[in-house]
Amino acid sequence: MTRTPRETGEPDDELLEWRAGWQADPEPAPEVRDLIRRRVKRRSLKMALSTAGELVTGIAMLVFVAWSALRDPTAINVGAMACLALLILWAMSFSLWYLRGTWRPRAETTSAFVALSVLRCQRRLQALRAGWWLLALELAVMIPWICLRLKAQAAAWSLLAFLTALVSVCLIAAQRRTRRELREWEEMRASLG
């Protein structure tokens, strides 16, 4: 009995026709390839510069915090600075961790990649929840610090309120984005079977 192309896994006429239509785009010309390569390298450099910028800013903040602690080594000041350092370190590591997927593209199979992405989103949400605890801890230390060391100066309160609002907005936005991504990944996992 003769087997059909579909049964043997060979492409049949219909598939060949679709394939011809699908692949009708010409290969990129050398100058286009060159342009793509240049753009890719530029994007790669931009990513490296922006990560380096974030790292340098974080390190500068840590140095300032250490300097402040050394300048006034009282328990309340050192405690407040340690809390600030913790928050900065958390923000730096979170930002690097978030970028990791962009820096190291995964070549796993699609199903493994989707499962990994779901796990990553879940871990990111855990890290963001930890961020709220860290912010609360920071406030618990900074409020008495401002009262005791800075004699409750208005400028210090304003700065604390501004920074707390900024961090809160960033945390809320990151949580919303991550929850949305998680939903999408879970939908994709379900639809990919």
Place this chain on the structure above:
Amino acid sequence: MNGRAALDARYDQILRREGAALRRVAAAYEADPARREDLFQEICLAVWQALPRFRGESSERTFVFRIAHNRGLTHRSRRPANAADLREAETLADPRPGPEAEAWEEQRRERLREAVRALPLEPRQVISLTLEGLSPGEIAEVLGITENNAAVRLSRARRALRQSLDTEGAAP
């Protein structure tokens, strides 16, 4: 040739061989031309970044397609919430000059691209890989499924694509 130059040469070879295919992968995930171009560049960037870690465990082609589809899925997961649900936008026609203005062949190709883009994710991946000329075995390697499963999915995907093309063809 030093390591960097060898990598450059290999990347150039991949772009020459798979550049058009990578553009089509982007087209399978994004209907909007500007965002599609952006996704295509993201895919190229991802391939460039992953290339030094390619150890030959699979064929280079499978490796490139895995990265491209993974990037496509990531792009889908990060689409903006306010984008009037791009799930529907994915089925919209490309806002480039209307197919009426193009030749009949181009119209057919455009219809095929739209029909592929309108498929649900699973058949879309299988059919786009098949249309690139990958065998069921290679598709299984890209997607992380068995070869039999790939063949079953392909059969379902073909039916869905045929239906979609017939419906579009019958539309006034």
